[in-house]
Amino acid sequence: MADILVLVEHRRGEIRDITFEMLMKGKTLSEKTGKPLTALLLGNDVGEMAEGLKDLANRVVLIEDPKLENFNSEIYQRVLGNVIEQEKPFLLFIGHTAFGMDLAPTLATQMKAPLATDCTDVMVDDDQIRAIRQTYGGKLNVEVRLKPAPCSMVTVRPASVSVEDYSLAGEITRVTSPLTEEIASKRFLEYVEAAAGEVDITQANILVSVGRGIKDPENIPMVQELAKSLGATLSCSRPVVDKKWLPKDRQVGTSGKTVKPTVYIAIGISGAFQHIAGMKGSGTIIAINRDPKAPIFNVAHYGIVGDLLKIVPALKGKISEAFA
Amino acid sequence: MEIIVCIKRVPETADADIVIDRTGRDIEKGGLVFDINEWDNYAVEEAILLKEKYGGSVTVISMGPEEVNETLRRALAMGADQAIRLTDPAFEGSDGYTIARVLSQAIKPLSYDLILTGVQTEDDGYGQVGPTLAEILGIRHAAVVNQIEGIESGRTRVHRELEGGLEEILDLELPAVLTIQTGINEPRYVSIMGIRKVAKKEIKVLGLRELAMKPEEAGEPGSLTVVEMVSFPPVGEGAQILEGTMDEISDKVVTILKEKGGVA
Numbered sequence: 001m002a003d004i005l006v007l008v009e010h011r012r013g014e015i016r017d018i019t020f021e022m023l024m025k026g027k028t029l030s031e032k033t034g035k036p037l038t039a040l041l042l043g044n045d046v047g048e049m050a051e052g053l054k055d056l057a058n059r060v061v062l063i064e065d066p067k068l069e070n071f072n073s074e075i076y077q078r079v080l081g082n083v084i085e086q087e088k089p090f091l092l093f094i095g096h097t098a099f100g101m102d103l104a105p106t107l108a109t110q111m112k113a114p115l116a117t118d119c120t121d122v123m124v125d126d127d128q129i130r131a132i133r134q135t136y137g138g139k140l141n142v143e144v145r146l147k148p149a150p151c152s153m154v155t156v157r158p159a160s161v162s163v164e165d166y167s168l169a170g171e172i173t174r175v176t177s178p179l180t181e182e183i184a185s186k187r188f189l190e191y192v193e194a195a196a197g198e199v200d201i202t203q204a205n206i207l208v209s210v211g212r213g214i215k216d217p218e219n220i221p222m223v224q225e226l227a228k229s230l231g232a233t234l235s236c237s238r239p240v241v242d243k244k245w246l247p248k249d250r251q252v253g254t255s256g257k258t259v260k261p262t263v264y265i266a267i268g269i270s271g272a273f274q275h276i277a278g279m280k281g282s283g284t285i286i287a288i289n290r291d292p293k294a295p296i297f298n299v300a301h302y303g304i305v306g307d308l309l310k311i312v313p314a315l316k317g318k319i320s321e322a323f324a
Numbered sequence: 325m326e327i328i329v330c331i332k333r334v335p336e337t338a339d340a341d342i343v344i345d346r347t348g349r350d351i352e353k354g355g356l357v358f359d360i361n362e363w364d365n366y367a368v369e370e371a372i373l374l375k376e377k378y379g380g381s382v383t384v385i386s387m388g389p390e391e392v393n394e395t396l397r398r399a400l401a402m403g404a405d406q407a408i409r410l411t412d413p414a415f416e417g418s419d420g421y422t423i424a425r426v427l428s429q430a431i432k433p434l435s436y437d438l439i440l441t442g443v444q445t446e447d448d449g450y451g452q453v454g455p456t457l458a459e460i461l462g463i464r465h466a467a468v469v470n471q472i473e474g475i476e477s478g479r480t481r482v483h484r485e486l487e488g489g490l491e492e493i494l495d496l497e498l499p500a501v502l503t504i505q506t507g508i509n510e511p512r513y514v515s516i517m518g519i520r521k522v523a524k525k526e527i528k529v530l531g532l533r534e535l536a537m538k539p540e541e542a543g544e545p546g547s548l549t550v551v552e553m554v555s556f557p558p559v560g561e562g563a564q565i566l567e568g569t570m571d572e573i574s575d576k577v578v579t580i581l582k583e584k585g586g587v588a
């Protein structure tokens with residue numbers, strides 16, 4: 001049918017934002033190419049979810065099975081392989097998320113489908129698919145061409161599409177689950193919640209956030225003092241947590257916390273998308289980085305280019321004076 | 325426990341000024357400092373920890389030019405037992421799928437229980453090679469693993485990192501590919517002495533022919549995606565860069581904080 005297919009991502013009864021972002025992108029491409037937009041929903045007892053998605057696609061293909069209760073790439077792949085054979089989609093969208101990173105590469109390989117991962121944009125001209133993806137931690141844009149194939153796949157970077165209201169008044173098509181026997185080679189056992197930390201950085205009015213640019217854990221107290229002089233809370237990027245310089249509850253980003261303080265000061269943070277996705281909703285963003293091309297400057301409102309080891313103490317001095 | 329770890333040597337660009345090369349399809353690599361891909365360093369450490377716990381051996385494999393020997397030696401110094409380098413002019417321009425294809429040809433004749441890769445590379449950042457390799461080899465996989473609980477009766481229990489601090493626990497049949505997330509362990513320090521000790525260790529080198537591949541199966545011809553061109557990301561609104569002496573800049577920040585942050 002050569003549709004544009006969007007794989008709905010949901011977890012514990014909630015549709016995840018990436019789904020709406022992919023549908024939005026799919027709708028734009030659908031208008032341009034005249035190919036219908038189909039949302040593909042796999043799950044157990046998710047009829048209500050399908051109802052909620054009806055307006056956002058021309059069609060919702062719904063496959064329900066108790067075996068689809070929790071995400072399991074192997075079971076999903078079995079079902080999707082089947083759907084692709086039947087539907088023969090032109091292009092399949094999957095999120096570049098923990099879910100999609102586990103599923104898309106193996107599914108694409110099975111289907112011999114060209115796959116472009118972590119795309120920030122997708123273009124179609126005369127059935128030729130091109131995608132924009134970023135390399136070198138967001139410092140370079142790469143335009144890739146997908147070689148012609150019966151079905152192509154892209155995974156979409158979270159928060160790279162802005163979602164607007166629209167209504168397509170689609171309908172629901174139920175498809176019988178092709179699953180027969182149990183698949184025991186990969187079993188989902190349970191979820192583990194993040195341990196509650198000591199501080200809740202999502203509640204802070206001002207966050208002073210430190211990244212790998214700090215180089216040495218001995219330099220962290222300096223940033224801590226800057227935060228203190230502002231009545232701000234200290235947060236950080238992932239490598240600072242990986243190195244155990246600060247606890248996990250301080251981490252901003254997709255695998256940490258999403259924060260929206262009035263002011264976010266990013267110090268020695270390059271601005272990888274996993275970090276930016278967690279802080280770009282902040283009121284005012286000030287970035288300090290010695291690399292003028294650091295991607296963080298693309299989302300910051302104000303930038304200071306220079307050595308943080310010099311800037312932080314100077315700032316702290318002035319701020320203590322001003323807000324004493 | 326036979327463990328294979330796929331590692332890549334990548335340029336460090338977080339702090340560097342990058343320049344687009346003459347082809348317009350890549351960057352100048354000349355002046356850049358290279359090191360093991362951050363995620364792969366954690367994967368090597370995890371493999372060695374598993375070897376220390378369950379016995380067996382660790383083989384590191386990397387596809388790339390001669391300089392990659394340095395990265396392989398670094399892994400040997402950490403405690404890996406064997407190193408293999410895959411190299412051929414025909415590999416140039418390989419996409420994520422084709423890199424996995426080349427790796428799979430080297431891995432097929434080996435015996436293994438576990439294959440570890442990084443979640444993603446710092447340069448290409450496909451997040452694709454590990455699971456693709458599993459599919460080509462016809463074995464199980466789990467992506468974004470941040471804990472390996474244990475290995476028992478041909479199965480392993482692992483944690484996958486999801487969003488927002490949530491994790492899921494999976495039970496997986498071996499052999500399997502696990503893509504390793506940063507923070508899973510604390511990679512050991514590699515001393516110059518340690519690297520010197522392994523300087524004479526043999527690194528097996530395999531090319532297209534040894535891997536029984538045809539030229540059209542590798543590089544751009546064998547790939548399903550092709551890089552057309554690269555460019556610098558548009559800056560969008562972009563940040564207003566504060567200029568002046570350190571004193572002037574600090575004063576501006578104070579003003580911004582007063583206006584926007586409600587700091588008084």
Ligand SMILES: Cc1cc2nc3c(=O)[nH]c(=O)nc-3n(C[C@H](O)[C@H](O)[C@H](O)COP(=O)(O)OP(=O)(O)OC[C@H]3O[C@@H](n4cnc5c(N)ncnc54)[C@H](O)[C@@H]3O)c2cc1C
Binds near residue numbers: 210238270306308309
């Ligand atoms: C599945 C997954 C989930 C992830 N989740 C998260 C997440 O939740 N949060 C997160 O942050 N990351 C996350 N990451 C990691 C992310 O991809 C990046 O690796 C990370 O954000 C980089 O952190 P950084 O900016 O501190 O370090 P780097 O990228 O190394 O940047 C350091 C910066 O400091 C600057 N610098 C260095 N020295 C100085 C100096 N003296 N003065 C001024 N500037 C200096 C450099 O120019 C550079 O821009 C995730 C990755 C994956 C694969």
Ligand SMILES: Nc1ncnc2c1ncn2[C@@H]1O[C@H](COP(=O)(O)O)[C@@H](O)[C@H]1O
Binds near residue numbers: 364420
């Ligand atoms: N050239 C290579 N040689 C060996 N392993 C690689 C190579 N490229 C990628 N890998 C492995 O695949 C992982 C994911 O890479 P990528 O799909 O490019 O993000 C890396 O962390 C490595 O473990």
